[in-house]
Amino acid sequence: MVKTLDVDSLIDQLTLEEKISLLAGNDSWHTVPIPRLGIPSLRVSDGPNGVRGIKFFNGVPSNCFVCGTGLAATFNKSLLKNCGQMMGQEAKARGVHCILGPTCNTARSPLGGRSFESYGEDPVLSGYAAASIVAGIQSEKVSACLKHFVCNDQEDERKAVDTYLTERALREIYMKPFQIALRDAHPNVIMTAYNMIDGEHVSQSKRFLQQILRHEWKFNGAVMSDWFGTYSTKEALDAGLTLEMPGPTRFRQIVQTSHKVYSNEIHTDTIDQNVRDLLNLVNESIKPDIGENIVERENDDPAAEALLRQSGAEAVVLLKNTGILPLDKKTPQKIVILGPNAKVCQDSGGGSASMAARYKITPFEGIVKKVKEGGNKATIEYAIGAHLDKNLPDVADVLVSKGGNSGSISVTFYQHPSGVEDRNELTSFEMTTTKVFLADFKAPKLDPNELLYYADLEAHYKAEESGTYEFGCSCLGSAQLFIDGKLVVDNKTKQVRGEAFFLGMGTREEKSDVQLVKGQTYHIKVEFGTSPTALVAKEFKEPGGVYFGFRLKSTPKDELAKAVQIAKDADTVIVVAGLSKEWESEGFDRPNMDIPGYTNQLIEEVTKVNSNVIIVNQSGSAVTMPWIDKVQAVVHAWFGGNETGNTIADVVFGDYNPSGKLSMTFPKRVEDNPAFLNFGSTNGKVWYGEDVYIGYRFYEKTKTDVLFPFGFGLSYTNFEFSNLKIKPVKSEIHVSVTVKNTGKIKGAEVIQVYVSPVESKIPRPIKELKNFDKVELAPGKSVSVTIPISIKEATSYWDGYKNKWSSDKGTYKVLVGNSSDNILVEGEFETDKSFNWLGL
Structure with a gap:
């Protein structure tokens, strides 16, 4: 039984230096403990659609739920509460006291990079969805952190942009989801937004954190900054920003802050009140008795998988159906599956919502499995038809590690670069990805503050076809890719700034062509140096990372021709299209509403040779559909979590009757969106000129035709x-x-x-x-x-x-x-x- 802290007594016993230390993180995922007084450290974890745990690098795989806009599309409060409860259970398995979620910002525009994390365009739907998730999480005595308060609705200059809007729009649209969630579910923590409103950063605004949040709404929990979203010492403390994250602190250093207290610039009562809020959070968070230094573990409970599948299926929205769906899995037929998302599980958008999913079911796998379950002798053929990747794809699934394990690569870390006689090996791993980001990498032999070290990434590849392969590599740091000892890609001696990595910190992907022979096995090695070895992007004080990939080289015309050829005599063609975390992510906004690449052209050409075309679209927000009148059915499947492929197959073959409803309007064109003229930062400012007329409120008021309205979704029954x-x-x-x-x-x-x-x-x-x-x-x-x-x-x-x-x-x-x-x-x-x- 965990003993409740006596907050008043502790405030009397804590030194000023100890009090100040409590008000900033200890590291990225923990608060500062005070062992002499029995004050434990709290652990937090990202969690908009699942609980990642405390590691970006090589973390324990997680159960990934459907993205926020998909969860909201279920319109099912009890289901969302169950999802929150499962997240709370998984948090405890990770030793996590507070989940950094849910996100209830507003999908003001389909171009918003993090729109997929939100619960859509309507404040009431968003508020009830957030309240349900919070109630579920906190039913497990785990704290929920509602974010990002408020108007954190774009990624363009997100830490610097100054947001201007009417008080009516602020209250009726953007603050309303937070108001509902506080009223109905009482989250223990609120996370502040990055942006400014009316010239002041929200994280240091007395108006928002004191006048509205605490006095008007009677919130008595803790307020936490977003990561590196604190911009002052005195102002933020005076406003009641309880906790600066992450640690170590940038603005609450002991010497400087205590000096402001001793000189009466910061009142001791201000320090004490912030400490009180933090200790009250500690008391709330220690109720589950999670314990310290818990070893993170996967949750492989069949009940979790069943919930992932149920919530994913309920999220799927049937947008169009002329009668072709559901397909009969028992009737022999030729099914052709096309599209860049067919053999990839688009489980989540990018950024802090992304995680290493414990398992992934691709749409192709889900459909093949479903046909086999029906005893069908159907012929299933596949062609990609069009590529989606900004960079060459992750290829770990076709590689074999040095240890002989399929679907893995070997990664060995060293103190010194290649060529040094005694490199001093630090540690080694086998990883299931060729996209390695070292945000929180640690090794026993490495000083935690040391940024300079090296790694070799190695694997074997047995060529599936003869031909010209395209190899590529990008990095934050430096990297060279070798095949059988021969340098193929050089991203070390020549580098160009690009968009690789979180927030676009890395280089451009450098590429090279290599001839491979079918059946021959090749040794692939990438020699990597961390960020201090970089020629570009040297301002980022991060360890860095490296991405590499390859594929058989072809032109868009070639891929399109292959797809059209096999689609000609198919009974049914399923095109799995949409976006990926390379296109929808924290860190940047979408440039337009179109599906990138040649996917639209693929659909257009296939409909010319086959009249039975079904589109499965995966995206966290709206996309244009110029081919809508030429296809027989459209299934919108969002970013679907671990069970993506199964939930799509369940709907397509009628084992689940679709019931999802759009959590946002799909306009015909991005120009029709009410925020079109006022989206993004212009010289550091953004004006919410559409006022309260967001989403369906605008389209109905202006009598603007849309592709699919808010709340829309078809069923196989009436x-x-x-x-x-x-x-x-x-x-x-x-x-x-x-x-x-x-x-x-x-x-x-x-x-x-x-x-x-x-x-x-x-x-x-x-x-x-x-x-x-x-x-x-x-x-x-x-x-x-x-x-x-x-x-x-x-x-x-x-x-x-x-x-x-x-x-x-x-x-x-x-x-x-x-x-x-x-x-x-x-x-x-x-x-x-x-x-x-x-x-x-």
Whole structure:
């Protein structure tokens, strides 16, 4: 049984130096302990779609959930709570006291690099999704850290950009998800945004951290900076930024900070209050009695795999179906699978959300397995058709390590470079990736502060075909790639700045052509030196890393021709398209809304020779679909986590009846997006000129046609809504509707409740989502669903004159449907008085 800390007593016993030390991280993933007083170190871990643990480099593989926009697409609060609970359980297996998630920033534009981490464009959907995940995590006594408060909605100059927006947009759109999550789930920690608002960084803003968060919303937890998102000493402490992360500190050094206290620039009460908030977090976080120095382990519980598969399947959105789906897995047929994402598991977007998944099921594997389960004698053929990679792909799966293990490479670290007689080996690993990033690499023989060391990456490759292969290598540091001892790629003596690595810190990928003979085995070796050996990007004080890959060289025309040829006589063609973590990631925004490369051309050409084309798209946000009228079906599968391939196959073959609904609008063109003219940093500023008209609010107000509306998703069955009843119950209205499955198979439907004032003093959206529920019904069955809605939440807008929420007396429409543009039943309710309010 863990003993609760006596916070008041500890504050009296702690020295000033100890207090200051508690207010910054000890390292990237731990807080500072005070052993003499029994104050333990807390461990945190990235966790928007799973719990990575404390290592970027060669970490313990994780269970990766579907990305945030996909989780929100389930519209299933209880399922999301179960996902959060599983994350909490996995955190304890990693010795993690606090998960850095969920992310409930707003997908203001489909170009946002981290849109996939969010829960979409609607603040109510995002708020309920975040609250459900937080409740699940904290049911395991693990702390959730809700992030990034607030308006951290783009990657362009994210630490420097100054955001300008109306108070109404701030309150109704961008702060609302945080407000709902605090009201319903009480997260123990809030992480601040990188950006400024109205000229002040949020992480040192008394307005946001004191006036709104603590006084208005009564938040009494800890506030943590994002990594390197602290910009001052006094201002941040005065505002109540409890914890600067990561450590070691940049702004809370003992000598400098204590000097500010002794000179009365920082009040001792300010230090004590921040320490109090930190120690209260320690008390919350030690409840699970995780223990110290726990050895991280994988969670291979079948229940975890089942939940990954269920949540992934419920996230899949069927966007178009002329009747071709579901496919019959028992009917003999020729199925051709094409596309760059077919034999790759696009489990997550890039950046802090990415992790080493414990296992990965590709769409190709999922489909082949499904056909075999049905006893089908179908012929399945494959061609890539078009490449997606910015750089040459990870090739570990086709390599053999020095130890003879397939799917692995050998990595040996040294104190000295190649050619030195006694290189002093530091350590060695076998790794299942050819993309090595040393963010938190440690070795027993290496000083933790030493950045200069070396590594050899080695493996064998047995050529699958004869021909010209393209080898490539990029690095943060220096690297040379050898085949059978011959230098093939030189990224050491000549380097050009590129976009490799997190936040684009590395070099351009250098490439070279090599002739290989089918059946012959080749020795591949990369000699790497860490960042101090670099000729470019020398400003980054990181150990660095190296990526290498190769593939049989071909032209886009050649790949396209192969795909079209095998598609001609296929009974069904499945093209698995979309994006990857190279295109959607923390660190940069997308340049446009198009699928990159030749994928669109591949789809266009295949539809000319085959009329039965199904598109499976994987992306965390919207993409353009210029071929939409030429294909028979479109399945949107997001970034699907470990079970990506199985969930896609479950939907395509009808073992799961799709029930996902879009968590964001898919516009026809990026130019139609309301943030189009105001997205990205312009001389360090961004103006949210669309105000409250984001997503469907804008498209409906301007009568702009979209490709697919918010909340949209098809099913293999049909549903009927009827018998709408609206009943006032104290401070709520209870909206009841009968839902009937009028089709022939079991399915689930989402009931979306929107509210609109009949008359309004100010311009308002046509309607706004206020709550939702999801039900599963057997064919022919019906059920009455009651959805409660807070009257003040349903009717209020932010009154900029009174600087409060305002609810006006009047009549309000209740619009119930299964998407934002498909209202099936509607009614009204009235309020008998006007009032203003603040708080949660």
